[in-house]
Amino acid sequence: MVSPSDGKPRALVTGICGFTGHYVARELEAAGYRVIGLTHQVNDEADWLTVDLTDRAAAEAAILSARPDVVVHLAAISFVAHGDADAIYRVNVVGTRNLLEALAKAEHRPRVVVLASSANIYGNADVEIIDETVPATPANDYAVSKLAMEYMARLWMDRLPIVFTRPFNYTGVGQSPNFVLPKIVDHFRRRAPVIELGNVDVSRDFWDVRSVAQSYRRLVETAPVGATFNLCSGRAYSLREAIATLESLAGYRIDIQVNPAFVRANEVQRLSGTNVRLLAAVGALDDYTLPQTLEWMYRA
Secondary structure, three states, X not given: OOOOOOOOOEEEEEOOOXXXXXXXXXXXXXXXXXXXXXXXXXXXXXXXXXXXXXXXXXXXXXXXXXXXXXXXXOOOOOOOOOOOHHHHHHHHHHHHHHXXXXXXXXXXXXXXXXXXXXXXXXXXXXXXOEOOOOOOOOOOHHHHHHHHHHHHHHOOOOOOOEEEEEEOOEEOOOOOXXXXXXXXXXXXXXXXXXXXXXXXXXXXXXXXXXXXXXXXXXXXXXXXXXXXXXXXXXXXXEHHHHHHHXXXXXXXXXXXXXXXXXXXXXXXXXXXXXXXXXXXXXXXXXXXXXXXXXXXXXXX
């Protein structure tokens, strides 16, 4: 149970225990919000509620307790190679639906609900730079689940002030080594002689989690309801370029071995976006090049 109001506006952050959740919570707290977290993990935090969003009744009870003024919904299975497709759809689609239903039924309605989708919905888009009008061509279950979530959420837009975000790849201190850049950084920090990777020639629009968290806070403040935004830097880097940066930082060359098990079917070869619409809505953001982010991670 969340304690009574202390006069601050309440920001509900789902998935607060996740990599992005910590950074978003800090941004919102610094902006004067009382942050209430939803997580599936048992915890002792006074303002964190342990909730499985796939449990409809539990989701409703949590919203009644939290009474949020704004919502940033980050809770999801976000690892593309996650092996349980059933869990991906239950968490990413059904869990989000339960949250939206609970928010719509609550007497205290939020003024904005920011939903995290994914740039993976664009798939292998046949354009050099992806804007928000590019047709979705999802190429894996994770991407399909996120696109399905968007369509489902649009059914609630007459009852809730929803904003959609499509984050491209981003990274930073604290991200799980299940993700490729933290894995590479970890190898260099340990001065490992060899690393096993998949396709190192794929290019991604890697952004810094600090810029992503700032984007969520600005979207909460500006509340451009009904709009969809790419969260990205507008710059693409290959994994080879990332490895070269870390080789320079660490002062040695690593032996790259391609493991066929890490080469994904239907791999998206290039994923790079434009953030023009985002910046027009929220203003200039702190920006970091990938080498700056990698150095932050390497020296952390």
